[in-house]
Amino acid sequence: MTDxxxxxxxxxxxxxxxxxxxxxxxxxxxxxxxxxxLPTVPLSRKDFVSDQEVRWCPGCGDYSILAQTxxxxxxxxxxxxxxxxxSGIGCSGRLPYYxxxxxxxxxHGRAPTLATxxxxxxPDLMVWVITGDGDALSIGGNHVLHxxxxxxxxxxxxxxxxxxxxxxxxxxxxxxxxxxxxSTPQGTIDTPISPLSVxxxxxxxxxxxxxxxxxxxxxxxxxxxxxxxxxxxLEVLQNCNIFNDGAFRDFTDREVREDRMLMxxxxxxxxxxxxxxxxxxxxxxHPEVVQLGNGVTEEQLLVHDEEAEDPYLAFMLSxxxxxxxxxxxxxxxRVQRATHHELLEGQIADAVSKxxxxxxxxxxxxxxxxxxx
Amino acid sequence: xxxxxxxxxxxQVQELDRVTIRFAGDSGDGMQxxxxxxxxxxxxxxxxxxxxxxxxxxxxxxxxxxxGVSGFQLSFSSGDIHTPGDQPDVLVAMNPAALKTNLGxxxxxxxxxxxxxxxxxxxxxxxxYASNPLTDGSLKQYNVFEIPISTLNxxxxxxxxxxxxxxxxxxxxxxxxxxxWLYERSMEPTLRWIxxxxxxRPVIAxxxxxxLKAGYAFGETTEIFHTTYRVAAAHLSPGTYRNITGNEATAxxxxxxxxxxxxxxxxxxxxITPASDILHQLSGYKNFxxxxxxxxxxxxxxxxxxGASYGGAMGLTASSGPGIALKTEALGLAVMVELPLVVVDVxxxxxxxxxxxxxxxxxxxQVMFGRNSDSPVPIVAPATPAECFDYAVEAWRIALKYxxxxxxxxxxxxxxxxxxxxxxDVADLPAIAVENYTDAATFHPYDRDPETLARPWxxxxxxxxxxxxxxxxxxxITGNVSYDPDNHHRMQALRAQKVAGIANDIPPLQAxxxxxxxxxxxxxxxxxxxxxxxxxxxxxxxxxxxxxxxxHLNPFPLNTGEILARYRQVLIPxxxxxxxxxxxxxxxxxxxxxxxxxxxxxxxxxxxxESAVEILSSKRxxxx
Ligand code: SF4
Numbered sequence: 003m004t005d006x007x008x009x010x011x012x013x014x015x016x017x018x019x020x021x022x023x024x025x026x027x028x029x030x031x032x033x034x035x036x037x038x039x040l041p042t043v044p045l046s047r048k049d050f051v052s053d054q055e056v057r058w059c060p061g062c063g064d065y066s067i068l069a070q071t072x073x074x075x076x077x078x079x080x081x082x083x084x085x086x087x088x089s090g091i092g093c094s095g096r097l098p099y100y101x102x103x104x105x106x107x108x109x110h111g112r113a114p115t116l117a118t119x120x121x122x123x124x125p126d127l128m129v130w131v132i133t134g135d136g137d138a139l140s141i142g143g144n145h146v147l148h149x150x151x152x153x154x155x156x157x158x159x160x161x162x163x164x165x166x167x168x169x170x171x172x173x174x175x176x177x178x179x180x181x182x183x184x185s186t187p188q189g190t191i192d193t194p195i196s197p198l199s200v201x202x203x204x205x206x207x208x209x210x211x212x213x214x215x216x217x218x219x220x221x222x223x224x225x226x227x228x229x230x231x232x233x234x235x236l237e238v239l240q241n242c243n244i245f246n247d248g249a250f251r252d253f254t255d256r257e258v259r260e261d262r263m264l265m266x267x268x269x270x271x272x273x274x275x276x277x278x279x280x281x282x283x284x285x286x287x288h289p290e291v292v293q294l295g296n297g298v299t300e301e302q303l304l305v306h307d308e309e310a311e312d313p314y315l316a317f318m319l320s321x322x323x324x325x326x327x328x329x330x331x332x333x334x335x336r337v338q339r340a341t342h343h344e345l346l347e348g349q350i351a352d353a354v355s356k357x358x359x360x361x362x363x364x365x366x367x368x369x370x371x372x373x374x375x
Numbered sequence: 376x377x378x379x380x381x382x383x384x385x386x387q388v389q390e391l392d393r394v395t396i397r398f399a400g401d402s403g404d405g406m407q408x409x410x411x412x413x414x415x416x417x418x419x420x421x422x423x424x425x426x427x428x429x430x431x432x433x434x435x436x437x438x439x440x441x442x443g444v445s446g447f448q449l450s451f452s453s454g455d456i457h458t459p460g461d462q463p464d465v466l467v468a469m470n471p472a473a474l475k476t477n478l479g480x481x482x483x484x485x486x487x488x489x490x491x492x493x494x495x496x497x498x499x500x501x502x503x504y505a506s507n508p509l510t511d512g513s514l515k516q517y518n519v520f521e522i523p524i525s526t527l528n529x530x531x532x533x534x535x536x537x538x539x540x541x542x543x544x545x546x547x548x549x550x551x552x553x554x555x556w557l558y559e560r561s562m563e564p565t566l567r568w569i570x571x572x573x574x575x576r577p578v579i580a581x582x583x584x585x586x587l588k589a590g591y592a593f594g595e596t597t598e599i600f601h602t603t604y605r606v607a608a609a610h611l612s613p614g615t616y617r618n619i620t621g622n623e624a625t626a627x628x629x630x631x632x633x634x635x636x637x638x639x640x641x642x643x644x645x646x647i648t649p650a651s652d653i654l655h656q657l658s659g660y661k662n663f664x665x666x667x668x669x670x671x672x673x674x675x676x677x678x679x680x681x682g683a684s685y686g687g688a689m690g691l692t693a694s695s696g697p698g699i700a701l702k703t704e705a706l707g708l709a710v711m712v713e714l715p716l717v718v719v720d721v722x723x724x725x726x727x728x729x730x731x732x733x734x735x736x737x738x739x740x741q742v743m744f745g746r747n748s749d750s751p752v753p754i755v756a757p758a759t760p761a762e763c764f765d766y767a768v769e770a771w772r773i774a775l776k777y778x779x780x781x782x783x784x785x786x787x788x789x790x791x792x793x794x795x796x797x798x799x800d801v802a803d804l805p806a807i808a809v810e811n812y813t814d815a816a817t818f819h820p821y822d823r824d825p826e827t828l829a830r831p832w833x834x835x836x837x838x839x840x841x842x843x844x845x846x847x848x849x850x851x852i853t854g855n856v857s858y859d860p861d862n863h864h865r866m867q868a869l870r871a872q873k874v875a876g877i878a879n880d881i882p883p884l885q886a887x888x889x890x891x892x893x894x895x896x897x898x899x900x901x902x903x904x905x906x907x908x909x910x911x912x913x914x915x916x917x918x919x920x921x922x923x924x925x926x927h928l929n930p931f932p933l934n935t936g937e938i939l940a941r942y943r944q945v946l947i948p949x950x951x952x953x954x955x956x957x958x959x960x961x962x963x964x965x966x967x968x969x970x971x972x973x974x975x976x977x978x979x980x981x982x983x984x985e986s987a988v989e990i991l992s993s994k995r996x997x998x999x
Contacts, residue, residue: 082841089845107847118670119678123639124686144675145675148671350661350666352661353662354662374611
């Protein structure tokens with residue numbers, strides 16, 4: 003564990019355990035130093051593989067995302083029964099069936115709402131939301147906005163393949179303008195939106211991007227999203243080899259990725275390229291790509307600060323796209339704010355300290371009463 | 376006339392069994408408050424009461440205009456009453472618009488108290504009166520009391536440091552004072568209320584006190600009223616009582632259910648008239664462990680409630696018709712995943728936005744059938760404001776025992792109407808047994824309890840029970856996704872059987888009246904009072920009539936068919952175009968008749984009475 007991860011870990015509030023009104027039975031666990039519950043037996047990837055046969059199209063990017071998810075789960079120290087995957091509708095929506103945790107495959111676009119209620123009722127659980135570009139940004143756009151602004155402590159992973167896969171290939175809210183699909187034979191006329199810009203505008207406290215095929219980076223990013231205290235929005239660029247093959251190939255392929263993508267590292271200048279000879283500099287209000295040398299030095303480059311209070315830098319990064327810019331991946335923003343369940347429980351504690359534990363009989367006879375003998 | 380004019384002998388006192396008063400004025404005149412104060416006072420005195428607030432649309436119309444009129448009708452009695460009264464005995468009209476919109480309901484000879492100050496040319500124009508009704512003789516058939524309420528009230532408040540607008544805002548209490556005097560009611564409860572409400576603003580408090588007392592003194596010292604009226608306390612069964620609206624009783628019932636079940640209540644809700652009061656109320660009960668969540672929309676509200684139930688809490692959501700429409704898909708999910716959930720529908724007049732502040736009972740078929748596929752949910756419907764408490768508990772008993780979503784149907788009339796409620800002793804209420812499955816060795820997500828057909832409610836956090844649920848069809852017992860045709864047929868049947876089986880676990884339908892007879896009047900929901908009163912009147916007139924009222928609409932009580940068969944004819948009054956009628960005819964194959972009025976208002980007793988007499992008098996029976 004890196005120092006940074008340890009620090010993030012320390013910020014995580016200790017899960018409340020099973021002692022809530024919902025009456026979940028106590029799990030077999032001990033408590034780690036930072037308050038994180040530790041399973042009695044350390045878990046490995048295979049503990050998170052369910053008995054269900056995985057049914058995505060062969061070659062689909064979802065396989066890798068699933069594998070990295072299963073590999074990362076043991077890192078969090080939660081016992082299996084304390085982890086819940088909630089999904090909406092779309093190819094991504096099947097992921098919970100393949101995780102040997104609790105899982106809920108809900109309805110189109112609404113996974114964040116169920117996750118909000120579940121986390122509100124059971125703050126002791128680790129809740130993941132699995133969604134896609136159509137599920138999260140079209141039909142469920144409203145719920146994504148509001149779960150983020152409330153800082154509900156859920157980890158939302160959005161598979162972005164820029165297409166509707168399950169319904170066999172219609173344009174999605176992230177499809178590029180002019181894209182010809184089954185539903186848009188003359189090309190889509192709708193301007194796409196950047197999922198990360200949306201998440202930032204919605205005041206998400208953790209905003210990141212990774213790629214299905216960059217397995218190591220994906221694991222790291224999962225890990226950081228899972229450890230974030232508050233709502234996390236993670237966009238995973240995912241290839242749908244059936245209906246939108248190669249949507250990100252131009253910059254994600256092994257041979258070109260270093261030249262066409264920007265690996266964000268907190269506190270480091272924004273340098274990219276195979277030879278690490280190019281960087282991002284601010285020109286007025288706009289970012290520009292510059293070649294290092296000839297008087298252009300590292301000091302002139304933008305330094306990534308994922309913890310910046312204001313979201314301007316993160317927002318600028320969320321707008322950068324190939325070919326004008328290298329596509330940024332990693333954590334764009336990570337800030338701390340009280341979570342929804344903490345605030346809710348705080349109000350309950352306040353009410354109890356002010357009015358005492360609720361006395362039901364007293365409540366029923368409150369107001370003006372009279373007695374009939 | 377002024378307060379200085381005549382000092383007279385104490386007025387005569389007349390004993391009455393029941394009085395119905397309607398306060399009507401501009402939305403800015405405080406009529407709801409005035410009506411509520413009178414109601415509280417009558418209730419505390421021990422009368423049986425029933426109220427009907429009549430709100431204008433939510434957005435305030437221009438002052439003095441016809442759409443801006445707000446009314447509050449209340450009936451108080453020394454006997455048992457079931458409705459706020461068909462027609463007022465007394466109408467208090469604070470301006471010409473209030474007079475115009477309400478006069479039609481006042482029977483000839485009824486008392487009409489008007490604020491004559493408000494009958495300016497400008498106000499007459501706003502109410503579209505061509506001539507002044509106070510002077511043109513059009514009110515001859517009523518017992519009119521013209522009182523310059525604004526002027527008299529302003530005089531009583533003369534030396535207080537207030538703007539004339541602030542002074543004017545207190546004139547409703549002057550009117551209230553008159554009514555207190557007229558009906559021999561103590562001012563004490565309202566004076567106490569003023570102290571509590573305006574304690575921090577002594578001038579305002581003093582102004583309201585003076586307005587109230589000045590009105591009272593006006594009644595006492597002028598000879599304009601010759602008689603005061605006395606309505607003795609009612610003979611209610613022993614106990615502690617309070618005055619309660621349906622929405623209050625609903626909220627208290629849910630908190631109580633959570634206590635009885637030993638679970639946290641999680642309330643997801645989006646503001647909507649007339650259900651918002653439940654959110655306001657429950658959000659004040661945080662020290663009872665109640666978690667309230669004001670969602671971004673109706674869908675999120677029910678989604679969060681389902682999520683909470685999935686986690687082992689009691690997920691609850693409430694709305695009105697348009698919001699229920701939005702919740703439909705998620706309610707279908709709750710049917711599929713079979714989790715406990717209660718969905719409240721406080722019905723209002725529709726379709727679409729309709730008349731949000733007005734009552735209707737037209738969502739029955741929506742909640743019964745308004746989902747894709749066969750998607751059965753149990754439905755309960757309280758009949759009176761006080762019963763809202765009992766059925767909030769009952770909804771949860773069913774939801775938790777059968778591990779199913781349940782719909783609770785209230786309506787705007789129940790929600791805002793009030794009646795005395797005998798407060799139960801919490802210790803006497805039966806606990807609601809709830810179990811979460813914990814045995815990993817025997818766990819199958821869609822295995823069923825042989826008696827209730829409920830599937831195990833296994834909540835996250837339980838080791839060894841990790842499993843996946845969702846909206847896709849489930850394989851019987853294992854809960855795995857299944858497209859098997861026979862399995863789907865079996866699951867559809869199981870879901871239907873589970874809900875139908877609840878009939879074995881609910882009280883039988885009762886007929887009040889002769890065991891067999893010529894006519895059964897069958898109702899549900901808020902028509903209870905009007906039907907009951909009409910049937911009592913018919914029985915007193917010698918007709919062979921009984922009343923039965925359904926509180927469980929899905930499934931129906933087991934003996935429903937048997938009861939229906941005992942009467943030659945069946946009349947079903949509903950504030951819709953015949954929804955229960957359709958269900959009853961389809962299910963029991965009887966030629967029941969509907970009485971249907973959708974005016975945004977509850978039935979009048981007389982409407983039901985008339986319709987029943989018509990059926991009873993006609994020779995042609997159905998010849999059952
Ligand atoms: S349709 Fe596309 S996204 Fe869906 S499973 Fe197939 S390849 Fe993957």
